[in-house]
Amino acid sequence: MNLTERLNHYDAIVIGSGISGGWAAKELTQKGLRTLVLERGRPVEHVKDYPTTLSSPWEMTHRGRYPLDVLEKSPTQAKVSYAFNEYSGQFFVKDVDHPYQQTKPFDWIRGYQVGGKSLSWARWTQRWAPFNFEDNLKDGHGVDWPIRYADLAPWYSYVEKFAGISGNRDGLSTLPDGEFLPPFEMNCIEKSVRDAWKKTYADRHLIISRTANLSKAQPHHLALGRADCQSRNWCGRGCLYGAYFSSNSATLPVAAATGKLTIRPFSVVHSIIYDDVKKRATGVRVIDTNTKEVTEYYANIIFLNAATLNSTLVLMNSISSRFPNGLGNDSGVLGHYLMDHNYRGRVAGVYEGHDLDDRYYYGRRPTGTYVPRFRNVLADKQTDFVRGYAFACGGGRSGWERGSWTEGFGSDFKESLTQPGGWSFSMTAMGEMLPRFENHVKLNTDKKDQWGMPTLDIDCAWGDNEDRMTRDAIAQAKLMMEAAGIRVTAAIDNHQAPGLAIHEMGTARMGRDPKTSMLNQWNQLHTVKNVFVTDGASMASSACQNPSLTYMALTARAADYAVRQLKAGKL
Numbered sequence: 001m002n003l004t005e006r007l008n009h010y011d012a013i014v015i016g017s018g019i020s021g022g023w024a025a026k027e028l029t030q031k032g033l034r035t036l037v038l039e040r041g042r043p044v045e046h047v048k049d050y051p052t053t054l055s056s057p058w059e060m061t062h063r064g065r066y067p068l069d070v071l072e073k074s075p076t077q078a079k080v081s082y083a084f085n086e087y088s089g090q091f092f093v094k095d096v097d098h099p100y101q102q103t104k105p106f107d108w109i110r111g112y113q114v115g116g117k118s119l120s121w122a123r124w125t126q127r128w129a130p131f132n133f134e135d136n137l138k139d140g141h142g143v144d145w146p147i148r149y150a151d152l153a154p155w156y157s158y159v160e161k162f163a164g165i166s167g168n169r170d171g172l173s174t175l176p177d178g179e180f181l182p183p184f185e186m187n188c189i190e191k192s193v194r195d196a197w198k199k200t201y202a203d204r205h206l207i208i209s210r211t212a213n214l215s216k217a218q219p220h221h222l223a224l225g226r227a228d229c230q231s232r233n234w235c236g237r238g239c240l241y242g243a244y245f246s247s248n249s250a251t252l253p254v255a256a257a258t259g260k261l262t263i264r265p266f267s268v269v270h271s272i273i274y275d276d277v278k279k280r281a282t283g284v285r286v287i288d289t290n291t292k293e294v295t296e297y298y299a300n301i302i303f304l305n306a307a308t309l310n311s312t313l314v315l316m317n318s319i320s321s322r323f324p325n326g327l328g329n330d331s332g333v334l335g336h337y338l339m340d341h342n343y344r345g346r347v348a349g350v351y352e353g354h355d356l357d358d359r360y361y362y363g364r365r366p367t368g369t370y371v372p373r374f375r376n377v378l379a380d381k382q383t384d385f386v387r388g389y390a391f392a393c394g395g396g397r398s399g400w401e402r403g404s405w406t407e408g409f410g411s412d413f414k415e416s417l418t419q420p421g422g423w424s425f426s427m428t429a430m431g432e433m434l435p436r437f438e439n440h441v442k443l444n445t446d447k448k449d450q451w452g453m454p455t456l457d458i459d460c461a462w463g464d465n466e467d468r469m470t471r472d473a474i475a476q477a478k479l480m481m482e483a484a485g486i487r488v489t490a491a492i493d494n495h496q497a498p499g500l501a502i503h504e505m506g507t508a509r510m511g512r513d514p515k516t517s518m519l520n521q522w523n524q525l526h527t528v529k530n531v532f533v534t535d536g537a538s539m540a541s542s543a544c545q546n547p548s549l550t551y552m553a554l555t556a557r558a559a560d561y562a563v564r565q566l567k568a569g570k571l
Helices: 003-007 019-030 069-075 135-141 147-164 188-202 247-257 309-315 399-404 411-415 463-481 546-565
Strands: 009-015 035-036 259-264 267-275 280-288 296-305 346-351 370-372 389-397 422-431 440-446 456-459 486-493 532-534
Touching: 003 009, 003 370, 009 019, 019 035, 019 188, 019 296, 019 546, 035 247, 069 296, 135 247, 135 259, 135 456, 147 546, 188 346, 188 389, 188 463, 247 259, 267 296, 267 456, 296 309, 296 546, 309 389, 389 463, 422 463, 532 546
Parallel strands: 009 035, 009 296, 035 259, 296 532
Antiparallel strands: 267 280, 280 296, 346 422, 346 486, 370 389, 389 422, 440 456
């Protein structure tokens, strides 16, 4: 080993600092490994770099909204209208600076900074059910998962306890319970709907969503400087209380406290270096985003956590005489089986009853309500599609905020805004997308970015199964609303392109057979044993639950295995 290699050598390298990368850093450093975290974006310091976290609209230049010239430079990110604004837009990329090609429409939402999208995620954290790991084998769509729920259950518990997940123990086989902090409370319209559905349906349960917000901080949270959620629901700006889980508030501080963490921001990973003689990866080649200088760093194990599509790009760009089609890609499946969640079906309505006219609620709860998957679970044979969907739900009563869209002027108008409006309720379908070979990404070496990196061509579209599922979800939501006394006022398929759910998955999938998958049961490349991929790229199917909790559990499990293997001299 020469001097440069000695100076730039670590026990482990983690590529990416988002939800899964932060977990990899925490686990590896706590187990004694000197770990380098490479982040392509800027540094973000917890609390200090949340400039709008307490800002009111009148304190913002454009009252919180971006002007047209900013939106025009980021037309894809602008579709995330609830977050790409003056309050939290700093946590999203500018499309003009980070190009890609859409063979078919695909909205690639990205956040390049220390912490990644953990600073802007929706924080819903549902476990997968046992059948989610079995569906591929049973219906023949996708390869069989090399793990089952029992393999991941203890790791779900492990990450839930550390992260802090609020929720209720609902006792549902379709959505296993976890290690929960006290749940947030439903408001009265949601309780009314819940009770009505209990009377009408045996298999459709409205529950408070499980969410990574500290309803009641525990001693280990307080020790990190984290505190109870203040129910402001301004989470996407960055939380100075550390009340929602992020890499910056939780995993990275723990990793830093070990004294074994080095974070290098402004580092675009060009490729993973493979040694044909040693038959292993030896390091990572990095481009400095400011100087464009190329540096190589070396390590015994490498965790790839750059988020699904960027992790895939790195693997594809890591070519050698042994792997001319991308690192570990003997199977030819790298880049294929891209999935997202299907959020096209939306139904809304107004409550027809008057029993709640004298009721209201307090605070801005940071989560909503949820209906776990009920289609195609047991003996349900009445659908014309496979898999299923959940519903994200919410109810409320309009009040002072009506002033932003209600016409009027003068004292009478102001007085009218002190009186609450009617109760309303909405449902958004959250559907599973099947893994299909034709949904894929590939490198475009003719169109490079400003650092000389190939860009991605993304070719992904919904299939017939997703279309049929959407129609069923809308129809069932309408029936469910009517059963709860809600008059439906809108029921639409918005036909949004894949990507906008921001749950892209599957392009370097796990599997039992190296001929049809990239990774084994430990998220380890079949053919390069010291490289692990534990972000969304590793997923063999998508289920319909929000996926981040599963990424966390997979990462903690893989890191534990990697360190044990390393200490045993097997890596």
